[in-house]
Amino acid sequence: xxxxxxxxxxxxxxxxxxxxxxxxxxxxxxxxxxxxxxxxxxxxxxxxxxxxxxxxxxxxxxxxxxxxxxxxxxxxxxxxxxxxxxxxxxx
Numbered sequence: 319x320x321x322x323x324x325x326x327x328x329x330x331x332x333x334x335x336x337x338x339x340x341x342x343x344x345x346x347x348x349x350x351x352x353x354x355x356x357x358x359x360x361x362x363x364x365x366x367x368x369x370x371x372x373x374x375x376x377x378x379x380x381x382x383x384x385x386x387x388x389x390x391x392x393x394x395x396x397x398x399x400x401x402x403x404x405x406x407x408x409x
Contacts, residue, residue, distance in 0.1 A: 322397075324383070325369075326362070331376040335364035 326334040338361040340348060345357040352365045382388040387405050 325371060325376075325379070327371075327376045331373045333366065333369070333371045333376060335362050335366065336369075337361055338363045 321339065323339075324337045326336065328334060335353070338353070340351075343357060343361050351363075352368055353363045354366060355362075355364055378390060380389075380391045381393070381402075382390075383405060387402055389402065393402060
């Protein structure tokens, strides 16, 4: 299984959390869930007490997916093929 984390931020460069990594998202489903507001916003894993991202990293992330795809680092071929190319084709 391959998996990557998507870190979500607002326009003011505040970290909001990550996408929830499991298929079911509801309160009490996962004992290990560290989301602060489990189930309040479906599939938002707001683990702000666990992960801290600098404003600089949020403002200039290695890969940005929205509103446009921007890559600031060399990408592995599988990431380019499976994720980035389809996103670029949709634009």
